[in-house]
Amino acid sequence: MTASAPIPLSAWIEGIGLLAPGLPDWPSARAVLRGEQPFSAAPSVLPAPTILPPAERRRASRVVKLTLAIGLEAAAHAEADVGTLATVFSASGADGHNCHALCEQLATDDRQISPTRFHNSVHNAAAGYWGIATKSMAPCQVICGFDASFGAGLLDALGQVVIDRQPTLLIAYDSEYPEPLHAKRDTPDCGGVALLLTPERTARSLASLTVSPSNASAARLAEPALEELRNAIPALRSLPLLQLLARGESGRVCLDYLPPMQLNVDLQTC
């Protein structure tokens, strides 16, 4: 067979959502990443998921609130209709508190676990609640890549944008485990980023990005507290890219993916 020339993994960015410890939304993160505001550490603040019907709202876990917050922020930024958007969720883990509660109970003599806990245990729980909230029947992908989850999600989202020619909302997020699992996986808090990627340039496009494989070392952030976040929360391996976007600069950054494979991102602002 003849290997055809690779098609560029390119898309336009129309919307950004972000929530991380000390960074409650994209506008505040943007100001910090531009150096206009100092970073001040604080626990992540998760907004109430008012978009959910009451029954699901009561059952909404921290990851559900996190993904709704960042996904809706990115979609609103792009003025996109969430009811039609394809989505790619990518996370290094699911709801850690729910997982702990199930494992704790299954280690006792009373193994009659709650059915709600069980259906909330799936890795795609947040994606399921997103569907119920937005009523989007479009394809919804849910990925895990451990520390490489952002890169894995970005690769599949670009696949959907380039091959299927559909706007796709990438929602990369992570959450903490309570003890004793926390000692084995020490993600400190909730954090995530959402990017609305489109196949065509529009009046709302912020920048274009093109991703290619690399063996380079990942870009780091000069501010130690932000660099700590980049390392602590897998979804925030995207921070060097977000810093370029915040500054409105074109350029190339290398992001951590799956050693030895890294991802170069070439960004062109509009």
Next chain:
Amino acid sequence: MTPLLLSSYTATTCLGHGLDATLAALRDGRSGLQPCHFETVELATWIGEVPAVDGEKLPKSLARYDCRNNRLAQLGLQADGFAERVRAAVARYGKSRVGVFLGTSTAGILQTELAYRRRDPASGALPDDFIYRTTHNSFSLAEFTRDYFGLEGPAMAVSTACSSSAKVFAAAARQLALGSIDAAIVGGVDTLCLTTLYGFASLQLTSSQPCRPYDESRDGISVGEGAAFALLERAEQATRGSILLLGTGESSDAYHMSSPHPEGLGARMAMQAALNSAGLNAADIDYINLHGTATPANDAAEGKAVSALFGQQVPASSTKGATGHTLGAAGAVEAVVCALALSHDLLPGSPGTSTLDPAIPLAYQLSSRPAPVRRALSNSFGFGGSNCSLIFGVAP
């Protein structure tokens, strides 16, 4: 989509290790389900347990991955010469040009369940020998497989509950279309664990008998386990009789976390999307491998969707009465069932089903029989309303 070649494929379930055992059981209408005696589980239900999983030893260099799920993964990779075919592809394309796309719903959660019984009585800490990353985490299966073959390219786990290892075919097909890889290991592995056995029981979705898909008295699933893999490459190398992936379709129910859309709307959208992707009409399909979990709600909703799209002409069956519901492995297991149906002109039957539900008008196959099969569609639906349909065909 441009058709892709399944240059090698394999399945290991309670029917046995590899294709020969699977094909023989499908032909004979044999079920691998047994009453549940798994671990310390006390539930009146039947399960599809793979023999000899815990006897499987991982290489020393991969010892950190040791758990039931990765033992079954290795058992599956070694069947039917699949690992040799992968190594040949790696030699041909390079270790950064073969991607890994594997589905699982629970990965090695059993390892964590067992570790929680061994917590330090004073501190509550988990034992030192418990390794979260390489056993519990959803990526552990894909990372194990990547390391097993010494690969350096892209890898991802897809975890959308019971559609996981169908959706990996779509994700891999996109990367092959982009040219970012030249071959993809796709598949799924899920193993028995307390979370799923007690979890489905808590939802009153497990049957106390061997599951009876599409039967009028069906009352729930039989949880199974399995490992199934395929090596996807571009179709230039296909020869007459090769098995091809022709189309993929994905959708969301946007309805409920653990109940399907009652009219099967999401299911119908996924099947239609797969037909569109393959450039085919409903009349082009010769066999449908149904999701067919044997819960009252799933089969009713799926039956409505299938009959709305395909009428009552296309032979259809669920093979979960044979294998049990292998959850995150079901998409890949049933992709291999379709490949066997296509390569052996076999319409698989439905062990366990005796009296069809008269409310579901389908050409449902109770017993296996020979018939020409040129194109087969496979359905996989999961919690959270995640739907995926795949279409396979024989190269002319």
